[in-house]
Amino acid sequence: MPSQPPLPPLLASYVSNLPDSSLTLVSSILGATSNWLVLRFLHAALSAPNPNVAFGSDEPQNGIKKKVVLVSFMRSYEFWRTEAKRLGLDLARLADKQQFAFIDGLSELFYAPQATSTPPSISPAGLGSPRTTLPMRSPPGAVPGRSPQPVPTARGVRGNVTTKAEPGIAKKLQFSGRGLASLDALEKDISSVIEQQKSSMEDGDELLLIIDQPDLLLAATGPSMGIGATEISEWITALQQSAHATVLTLATDAPLIQNASTSDVKMATPLETEHAALVIGLAHRAQSVMQLRTLDTGAAKDVSGVLRISRGGGLNTSEKENLEEREALYFIQRDGGVRVFGRGES
């Protein structure tokens, strides 16, 4: 099979030139992962303009430089680096050139290997205080367990742990404490990297923020730790503000979405209700939703899954014409190349 262009032509207009302050949602399910699509976003933003790209993909012209900050909660830097290399992107070099920054949300998020590390710094006074006034939102008691609004426990927040100088990794996130304070600390870590990237930006340059599976953060903490869909969603909003465009990947497996709506047959667990609330809420805010799923008819030799691109709820009417909704099949080849094609085409 001939090798594919790194960026399938059909996809090019959707993954490049994301509108200003836009939110793009990539949803995946078990068996139809979103990694390849994230890599296409990376490629669209980071690859050097090159005369061979397919028509219709408006590559960065007139000197607009793009930067990417990738926050990954499910995969290691090693994974992204090797996979990007197959597309011809050298993430290590791009990181050196300050065009790319990787934030590691996997290796030390919940369990830091060096258990004997810094003792928790004693009350960094500023850390939770801006939010001690209870935010006005969500009718009380909507989620059991969240009603006593978590008091920001500044204790144990390891905000500025000096990370080891590992090449390519800008920061390793560590989750500690509970409730809003812990999210604030993560937010601070991420925005510090974003600011660092921005410091070398000129006017007109664009920064793309990709957060890979922030829903993990919700699933692995949950209302009992003072974190619900609302908190995560606000956390994302806060991060969105400093980026030109934001891409999120989320899991939308049926058990995570549908259990919450079939109310009376079976009690939905807080995990399910919160997840559904987060995903649906974000889909309404997003400009476009790219949904990945497996074929309904089972596995096929030459099709990996279905990609559906639809307008999100956050699109205003004037933008609606620009985004054409469509559904296509995709096939991930052994060499990592991806073909995207319409049904019936080969």
Added chain:
Amino acid sequence: MSFRKRNISLSPGVDRNAVPNATAHPAAPVSTPGIRPSPDDGRPTTSTGTRSLDNLLAGHAGLPMGKILLVEENGTTDFAGALLRYYAAEGVIQEQKVHVIGVPEQWGRSLPGLIGSVESLDEKRSDRRKDDRMKIAWRYERLGEFGAVAGSRDAPNNHGEQDAAAKEAPAFCHAFDLTKRLTHPSITNMSFIPLMPSRESPFLAILKRLQTEITSSANTIHRIVIPSLLNPTIYPPNACQPEHVLQFFHALKALMSAHGTRVTAMITMPLSLYPRSSGLVRWIELLSDGVIELCPFPHSADAMATSGAATSQEEPPQGLGVYSEPPAIRD
């Protein structure tokens, strides 16, 4: 007619030669017994102890290092537990360090006995009905058997050669007998990590122990065996809270990716208690690298009739293996 090869795109910047092997997994020590490169993309793999299961793992003919394989089972049978024992026994034979979580040492004494390497057994296959190996009627026949190319298919022609080859190369996968008990010098080397009841996450102590043992020994290969995860007879009630079990999985994934060439893990889970339609189980599946669901048939005489896979030569299938995620295909 030009002499230039077609199908080569002219885009500069992509080093085409480097691409096929670009999955530059830091090569595991080549000589390590029990580890061989995947025929698919060359990443190091190790055997699960069941060759028919190895052959299902997305063309890698083994479990790639650094991956978590989740085996789920419906009903009250314990085929998954048997698979897990084979996996642990294979680790013992290959002198890898086996960590078993949550069960007493009794579990380690019930590992199946060694018969020999799979290759040497292939020859006898025609003579003797092999009742002793666990066999699963997998649906995915077109996934070729990697080892079989050198093994059974050529066996009739060149018995002698093959025999010699089998002796020369260290075996990758062994055959075990469930009715016997494994005796091997390194069986005492297995470590059993008990669950400590605690008010915090019961998994914290496990992680700490795994972490220290894996980082302290830089050259050994490790296997993490977790039988019957979240089974209430083993795990305390608070273990199945998402913040505990999912954080554990996430940290386990982090541990595996940090030592990606030295660790594999196999985990079984009872689906009757934790159905796949629940969000928690789905997250566990999303955090694993490969998921296999075993659906045993109700034990009945017509099992033979219902399955097309059974021939008179073979045992009737005892269940159906459904895999939901091509295990470890490319993450």
